[in-house]
Amino acid sequence: MGVLTRRVPVARVGPALLCAAVLGALILFAAIRVDAPLLWGGLSLLTGGISVIALSRLALVRRESDRRAVTDGLTGLADRARFRETSRRALAGGERSGRLSAVLVLNLNGFKQVNDTLGDDGGDLVLVAFAQAMRASVPPWGVPCRLGGDEFAVVLPDLDFPEQAYDVAGAVTSVLSPVVVDGRLVPLAASIGIAVSGPGELTHDLLVHRADVAMRRAKRLGPQTRWAVWQESFEQDTPAAA
Structure with a gap:
């Protein structure tokens, strides 16, 4: 050439x-x-x-x-790895600044029935709709995450008061509404557990454990969207996760 x-x-x-x-x-x-x-x-x-x-x-x-x-491929939310990293960073920042950190753990109610009825594709549409609702209700300084399956979480750093975490749970509750999948109306509801850590008080693992215990307590209250804040008494009377 x-x-x-x-x-x-x-x-x-x-x-x-x-x-x-x-x-x-x-x-x-x-x-x-x-x-x-x-x-x-x-x-x-x-x-x-x-x-x-x-x-x-x-x-x-x-x-x-x-x-x-570090992004969930289905929903575009942060994945479990980023959730862990963000939570630990929030706790470390709170220890330096003297501010609170919180984690919300969210689990869809009745999702197994949705999957059994509509199949995996229909279930995926419900998961995406739930992720969109989270984006609409979590403030910009919070980090919504999908941990896997129908389990989600939110990291809330730099809080002045625990009530700020409660407000986020209430906001998620207020935006959830039924979605139409393949011509069927599917209820969209979740159980939400909240755990708050003071400066230097909890590790990531303990904070998530408490939020998970509170979520399972909320799930016992019924199929509608409910949220609960971790209390010591929950550790004795909440069944362990399957």
Whole structure:
């Protein structure tokens, strides 16, 4: 295959080079004398610019890959790994600032029946609808997560009062309404457990345990959406998770 040569002024090549670098591919043929230091210097400057662009694109790709690695593929919410990381970071921040942290654990009511009746695809639509309701009701400083199956959670950092966590649970309750799946009206309800940690009081595992115990207590109250705040007495009379 022959090599095409063409003398091209660097000033004219520059924009083409930069544009082509953004698009991701470029073949440039130029005949430049070795004794033309100005042109070589110009090309060196251009290739430096291309390297910066390439590295910037690589950084964007890596950031997107990192985001997907901690995002639930079905709902787009944070996944269990990010939930754990965010909760631990919230507790550490609360210990430094003297503020409260809270975790909500949410479990859909009657989801097994939905899956049995409508199949996995119908169940997925219900999970997505629930995730959308969470996004609409969790404040910007909270992090809604899907832990797996029909179990969800919310991390609430930097609270001044426990009642702020209760308000979020109430907001989730208020936006849940039946959804239509394959022409059928499917109730959307959840049991919500709340646990709050003072500065340096609880570990991530203990905080989540308490929220889970409170969620199971709320589930015992009936099929409608209910929420409960962890109390010591719940540990004695709440059945262990299956």
